[in-house]
Amino acid sequence: MLLNKKFKIMPRKGMAIPLVLVFCVCVMVFAASLMLFRKESKQQNLSNVHFLQANFLAQSAIQMMLLKLSAFPQEACDAGVLSLGYCPFRGIIAGSDVEFNEASSNKAGLEQFFADCNSDAIELKIPDINPENWKFAVTDFKVISAYTNPAERQLIISAQITSLGEATMERGSMDVRKEEMIKTVKLTREN
Amino acid sequence: MISRIYNRNGLTLVEIMMAVSILAFIILPVVGLLNYSNRGTREQDAEGIAANLAKEEMNRLMYVVTRDNLLEAEANPTTWSLGADYDVKGNKFSGEFSVYPHSSSDLSFSVPQFKFHDPQKCSGGYETAPTDTLESPEPMTLAEVYPDSASECRLADILLVVKWRVASEDDYDPRNQFKLIARRAFLVTE
Numbered sequence: 001m002l003l004n005k006k007f008k009i010m011p012r013k014g015m016a017i018p019l020v021l022v023f024c025v026c027v028m029v030f031a032a033s034l035m036l037f038r039k040e041s042k043q044q045n046l047s048n049v050h051f052l053q054a055n056f057l058a059q060s061a062i063q064m065m066l067l068k069l070s071a072f073p074q075e076a077c078d079a080g081v082l083s084l085g086y087c088p089f090r091g092i093i094a095g096s097d098v099e100f101n102e103a104s105s106n107k108a109g110l111e112q113f114f115a116d117c118n119s120d121a122i123e124l125k126i127p128d129i130n131p132e133n134w135k136f137a138v139t140d141f142k143v144i145s146a147y148t149n150p151a152e153r154q155l156i157i158s159a160q161i162t163s164l165g166e167a168t169m170e171r172g173s174m175d176v177r178k179e180e181m182i183k184t185v186k187l188t189r190e191n
Numbered sequence: 192m193i194s195r196i197y198n199r200n201g202l203t204l205v206e207i208m209m210a211v212s213i214l215a216f217i218i219l220p221v222v223g224l225l226n227y228s229n230r231g232t233r234e235q236d237a238e239g240i241a242a243n244l245a246k247e248e249m250n251r252l253m254y255v256v257t258r259d260n261l262l263e264a265e266a267n268p269t270t271w272s273l274g275a276d277y278d279v280k281g282n283k284f285s286g287e288f289s290v291y292p293h294s295s296s297d298l299s300f301s302v303p304q305f306k307f308h309d310p311q312k313c314s315g316g317y318e319t320a321p322t323d324t325l326e327s328p329e330p331m332t333l334a335e336v337y338p339d340s341a342s343e344c345r346l347a348d349i350l351l352v353v354k355w356r357v358a359s360e361d362d363y364d365p366r367n368q369f370k371l372i373a374r375r376a377f378l379v380t381e
Contacts, residue, residue, distance in 0.1 A: 052242060086316045090313055
């Protein structure tokens with residue numbers, strides 16, 4: 001006999017079913033991971049679209065605010081100056097160190113200014129949409145810095161607009177997505 | 192010296208039949224699943240491309256296209272800049288946008304009102320009566336602000352609908368589409 005004396009000859013009878021079962025388990029694990037990957041990929045795509053929807057709505061609120069700022073720059077500057085605690089009719093004295101003064105400050109002017117820059121005050125004119133699913137608003141408007149340029153006799157204000165876009169996607173049970181956007185603008189007023 | 196020699200009979204017919212049955216029972220659905228997954232991957236790929244194309248198009252409509260060109264699509268679906276059935280990797284993409292302008296006479300904003308007082312009373316520039324300085328805001332339309340160009344549109348809503356289909360589909364499935372909505376302002380540059 002050519003059999004190697006050192007090796008044991010194991011039984012082969014009854015091995016097919018265990019082998020197939022092990023193989024099947026591997027295949028099922030592979031299939032499950034494939035399904036999981038696909039599901040996650042689908043959610044990622046939906047999330048991307050949802051982000052775009054909310055992001056463009058936030059941009060819409062910024063656009064409204066920019067329109068209002070371009071139409072009423074005087075009032076925006078006055079409200080900004082008052083929010084820092086300075087007299088809106090006097091402005092900011094050239095060369096002075098501007099410091100926020102809580103006691104003489106009134107931010108209501110800025111709040112009034114951005115209060116109607118949203119999709120509720122001026123509704124979307126697009127037909128066949130649910131306005132509740134497409135909402136945007138300016139949520140904050142604040143002055144970052146202000147100074148007077150004596151050479152050009154200009155009051156220059158840097159302000160920050162914060163907006164929020166809210167998109168509700170019925171597809172894929174995505175619910176509401178909110179995106180915030182911040183834009184800094186420079187306002188100038190001739191003194 | 193051979194220690195043990197076990198039964199070397201081959202596999203029984205019953206055993207093979209059972210193994211093949213189990214294999215068929217598992218493998219056939221998995222093959223179907225692979226096809227389904229493959230198709231799903233292509234659809235996901237197409238949806239991702241559609242999102243990117245939609246973003247580019249909406250950015251163009253928001254910041255690049257002139258007012259006159261944009262308003263040509265007033266309440267009238269217009270094919271996007273990429274044309275109908277735009278092809279990327281064998282997938283087809285179509286987009287349409289509509290524009291809904293706001294009339295300047297309808298655009299009424301509430302404007303903060305400031306009660307005038309002698310600024311010289313505000314020593315150091317600090318406001319002496321911050322709560323009395325503000326009055327109730329008053330509404331004002333853009334047509335009143337810009338009487339010479341009251342008829343010009345200064346705000347418009349944009350609706351962009353993008354749809355896609357993979358190479359194996361002949362028509363666009365209504366489920367494979369999404370909307371983007373935005374509002375664009377036309378600022379006065381003097």
